[in-house]
Amino acid sequence: MALIECKDLSVGYDADVVVENLNFKVNNGDYLCIVGENGSGKSTLMKTLLGLQPPLSGKIETGDGLLPNEIGYLPQQSNIQKDFPASVWEIVLSGCQGRKGIRPFYNAKEKALALENMEKMSVAGFKNRCYRELSGGQQQRVLLARALCATRKVLLMDEPVSGLDPKVTAEMYELIDSLNKEGITIIMISHDIAAAVNYASHILHIGGTYFYGTKEDYLKSNVGRFFLSEAGEGGLANA
Amino acid sequence: MLDAFSKIGMYMQYPFVRYALIVGVLIALCSSLLGVTLVLKRFSFIGDGLSHVAFGGVAIASVLNLTDNMLLVLPITIVCAVLLLRTGQNTKIKGDAAIAMISVGALAFGYLLMNIFSTSSNLSGDVCSTLFGSTSILTLTAGEVWLCVALSVVVVAIFIIFYNKIFDVTFDEAFAKSAGTRVDAYNLLIAVIIAVIIVLAMNLVGSLLISALVIFPALSAMRLFKSFRSVTICSAVLSVISALLGILISIVAGTPVGSTIVAVDVAVFFICWVISKIRHT
Ligand SMILES: Nc1ncnc2c1ncn2[C@@H]1O[C@H](COP(=O)(O)OP(=O)(O)OP(=O)(O)O)[C@@H](O)[C@H]1O
Ligand SMILES: [Mg+2]
Numbered sequence: 189m190a191l192i193e194c195k196d197l198s199v200g201y202d203a204d205v206v207v208e209n210l211n212f213k214v215n216n217g218d219y220l221c222i223v224g225e226n227g228s229g230k231s232t233l234m235k236t237l238l239g240l241q242p243p244l245s246g247k248i249e250t251g252d253g254l255l256p257n258e259i260g261y262l263p264q265q266s267n268i269q270k271d272f273p274a275s276v277w278e279i280v281l282s283g284c285q286g287r288k289g290i291r292p293f294y295n296a297k298e299k300a301l302a303l304e305n306m307e308k309m310s311v312a313g314f315k316n317r318c319y320r321e322l323s324g325g326q327q328q329r330v331l332l333a334r335a336l337c338a339t340r341k342v343l344l345m346d347e348p349v350s351g352l353d354p355k356v357t358a359e360m361y362e363l364i365d366s367l368n369k370e371g372i373t374i375i376m377i378s379h380d381i382a383a384a385v386n387y388a389s390h391i392l393h394i395g396g397t398y399f400y401g402t403k404e405d406y407l408k409s410n411v412g413r414f415f416l417s418e419a420g421e422g423g424l425a426n427a
Numbered sequence: 428m429l430d431a432f433s434k435i436g437m438y439m440q441y442p443f444v445r446y447a448l449i450v451g452v453l454i455a456l457c458s459s460l461l462g463v464t465l466v467l468k469r470f471s472f473i474g475d476g477l478s479h480v481a482f483g484g485v486a487i488a489s490v491l492n493l494t495d496n497m498l499l500v501l502p503i504t505i506v507c508a509v510l511l512l513r514t515g516q517n518t519k520i521k522g523d524a525a526i527a528m529i530s531v532g533a534l535a536f537g538y539l540l541m542n543i544f545s546t547s548s549n550l551s552g553d554v555c556s557t558l559f560g561s562t563s564i565l566t567l568t569a570g571e572v573w574l575c576v577a578l579s580v581v582v583v584a585i586f587i588i589f590y591n592k593i594f595d596v597t598f599d600e601a602f603a604k605s606a607g608t609r610v611d612a613y614n615l616l617i618a619v620i621i622a623v624i625i626v627l628a629m630n631l632v633g634s635l636l637i638s639a640l641v642i643f644p645a646l647s648a649m650r651l652f653k654s655f656r657s658v659t660i661c662s663a664v665l666s667v668i669s670a671l672l673g674i675l676i677s678i679v680a681g682t683p684v685g686s687t688i689v690a691v692d693v694a695v696f697f698i699c700w701v702i703s704k705i706r707h708t
Contacts, residue, residue: 278594285591321653
């Protein structure tokens with residue numbers, strides 16, 4: 189049984205269908221990259237997977253004992269309030285809200301888990317700092333630590349490296365890769381096709397063209413070759 | 428200065444002054460607690476809209492000659508809070524437009540009602556005291572004080588019990604939802620508490636000035652502190668101090684209670700703003 193399986197899934201807003209007829213499954217330990225142009229519906233698909241909005245049609249099935257609230261989520265940066273007064277500790281601890289349930293306060297175990305994940309993401313040194321005063325890369329690691337408090341199984345990430353410089357981007361990819369090697373399933377939206385094919389085990393390409401399959405098949409497919417060569421040219425043009 | 432102290436000491440002998448201080452402090456405490464959430468969720472305008480609705484409610488109550496207008500005003504305000512929150516999530520009518528409609532409508536309707544049906548000889552005085560706070564804070568009965576104490580205890584208890592959830596839904600609603608937190612239910616809870624606080628605070632500062640009581644302490648605290656917990660505690664402390672100072676000043680100087688408290692709040696905000704500027708240079 190797959191961890192997450194989508195059958196004939198259509199996502200969108202009310203009457204606006206953004207993506208139709210998606211069929212794919214994510215198995216335990218997979219590293220799935222969702223790629224596609226701006227506005228192709230990547231974030232919409234992710235929100236639907238998270239249960240933030242209902243699917244327009246089709247089904248999302250979860251298996252392997254995955255509960256709906258056991259998914260860690262790293263939102264697209266723009267969604268977080270910029271001027272919010274919150275310490276790093278408060279934010280990471282809030283990742284345990286799903287475990288806590290209706291109990292009013294966090295217990296010692298949850299606090300230990302938050303601390304452990306902060307150390308793992310090397311943000312424990314900023315424990316009492318204000319979130320909005322951190323750099324972009326530090327902020328992303330704080331949110332990643334929060335997401336890790338919510339799950340031991342699946343992480344959903346919406347463009348985790350947008351706005352980061354090349355060095356921090358590379359570090360972020362390594363960090364995500366090491367989490368995947370520890371057995372956490374990764375579903376990531378990315379604009380960076382080159383990095384996607386480097387790290388991912390599976391690719392889902394949505395938008396004008398549709399592709400779902402392993403990275404190897406993607407590299408051999410027409411879609412993959414076309415977009416990779418385009419990304420390559422873009423890279424050359426930028427250099 | 429000494430004169431002022433002895434004057435205050437003298438006034439303290441009167442139960443009505445003590446009642447006013449107790450009620451004033453409690454209302455200031457309650458209204459500041461949710462201020463941070465309201466400001467950060469961009470909900471501050473809901474407070475404003477609701478206070479106008481409460482004004483309309485008072486107008487209806489006075490036309491119906493109800494002795495206890497709380498019984499009518501509280502349910503009306505709660506219902507409107509829930510409605511406003513619903514339309515805020517609905518994309519068809521923009522949230523802020525809906526709030527403007529309801530709040531201005533309630534204001535006009537309330538004044539109209541008072542004008543047509545009022546038997547009072549001093550109509551503009553009545554309206555003015557409903558809008559800007561009346562001297563009714565100085566004529567509280569023991570029963571009203573107890574009601575206020577009870578409601579405040581409930582509000583503070585709910586806030587403490589749901590403190591972590593309120594943080595969760597304020598900081599990142601999408602993440603909270605993905606973690607299985609019932610965001611809609613907590614937003615509803617927040618709206619209902621706001622409605623209760625607004626109705627409570629009507630007596631103190633009047634319906635036009637309530638937003639100030641809710642928003643200023645939070646904004647002041649946000650200049651000084653950087654974690655949610657310290658901002659919340661600081662805004663509660665600032666709000667209580669401002670209310671105490673404001674009531675005492677108004678007693679000594681004979682100024683209107685509500686506007687004096689808000690004036691102190693504004694002054695505190697400027698002090699905090701200056702401190703934060705000095706710190707950053
Ligand atoms: N809240 C919304 N209501 C209605 N339509 C929306 C909403 N959010 C996005 N859309 C539309 O849905 C489509 C897909 O948007 P989405 O945010 O999923 O794109 P994306 O693939 O994540 O793009 P990007 O790469 O820029 O993040 C767009 O055409 C957008 O205009
Ligand atoms: Mg997106």
